[in-house]
Amino acid sequence: MPSATARPGATARSGGRRKDPPRPDLRALRDALPEKERAVVTDYERHLSLERGLSPHTVRAYAGDVVSLLAFLTTGEDSAAARGLGNLDITQLRAWLAGQRTDGAGRTTLARRAAAARTFTAWAHRVGLLKADPGGRLAAPRAHRTLPGVLRADQADALMTASANGAVERDPVALRDRALIELLYATGIRVSELCGLDVGAVDFARRVVSVVGKGGKERVVPFGIPAATALSEWLEEARPELAGERSGQALFLGVRGKRLDPRAARRVVHEAVAAVPGALDMGPHGLRHSAATHLLEGGADLRSVQELLGHATLATTQLYTHVTVDRLKAIHDRAHPRA
Structure with a gap:
């Protein structure tokens, strides 16, 4: 368990895992591919986005890995390009991973x-x-499931x-940030x-929000009175001040009136958490993670938390049970006379 006094930083954010080296410029790699591979x-x-309904972020990640693979295959004297992409085999896939x-x-x-790579080759076939x-024959080391x-x-x-105090002067951005965090x-x-x-x-009468998650799956998630209050103040007092021609029906807006970008939302959370004494750096x-952990610690059952979070499998949600057990062990070690 990290120390309660751990300072914000890369180690806290990554959970102690080794940081991967910077990825090469994928745009440059893609532009350098032969025309056939770029197509x-x-x-x-298009398949990932339109047929599978994956998010733009996931599409970018998958496409980036495919660009890396194709760049590996089409460079060097013994490249697959000379023989054609149709001759890609398990030996080349393993060599790419080894690199x-x-x-x-x-x-x-x-x-x-x-x-x-497995997803791509299945589609290509x-x-x-x-x-x-x-x-189908490609194996890789199992990922560490860190807490x-x-x-x-x-x-x-x-x-x-702190978020509520920051919104006392009714600044539109502060009211938005409070509603976002809540x-x-x-x-x-x-x-x-x-x-x-x-x-x-947002349905204020039932205090629920309809969310479209991964794969275009929709779920309904409840929220409490504090979040309802913050959202009401944002919508009634602050959103009209930021809204413009490009706002559309977006719930959260940036300072220029467009739909709030996830990067801006991450920055808001990082800065707010950094002001909490002893808190780990997080977005x-x-x-x-905190919401899931606190729900389980409060007595929520695993299936309900899975549905709230939109996890496809219960195995993903079960990671949080490890978190709560780890916290209980730490409390036991500190408090029990025979620990």
């Missing part, structure tokens, strides 16, 4: 890139670009209090889901 990437992005490992990629990154699917850093309940309360913690939704919300998604995903 393949474009078609694959990633040599460059310093960690187990989690290797596991993700192997999964991205299905559309006739590959005679067989070599990705996410979370706020203690008293730190979460301090964060909400809703993230109250619901545990992802930052992409938050920024994608429209005004009509919106840290608030999501």
